[in-house]
Amino acid sequence: MYLPPSSYHDSLEELWDEEEEPEEIETMMKVVPSAYHQYLDVFSKVKAEKLPPHRACDHHIELEGSLPP
Structure with missing residues (x-):
């Protein structure tokens, strides 16, 4: 089903957490x-600095020897 970009969000404010500064927006x-305004959430510095939540498909990466990550 195709949704036009304007139907993704009711307002730009929905794209950000309360932590986002209005001046930055x-x-x-x-x-x-x-x-590209429909994709502005991709440019959010606040969201970029957060890790995604843990998921069932998370996995452990084995490091070789004493090499740093």
Whole structure:
């Protein structure tokens, strides 16, 4: 099912957590071309600094010898 971009979110405020600064949102809207405003959450510094939640498919990566990660 195809949904037009305008139907993804009711407002831009839905894209961010309460932690996102309004000034940062305005700056992103000025810098990012309007054709990509539906993807502004990708440019969120707050979201970029967070790890995703643990999932059932998480796995452990074995390191070789004493090599640093």
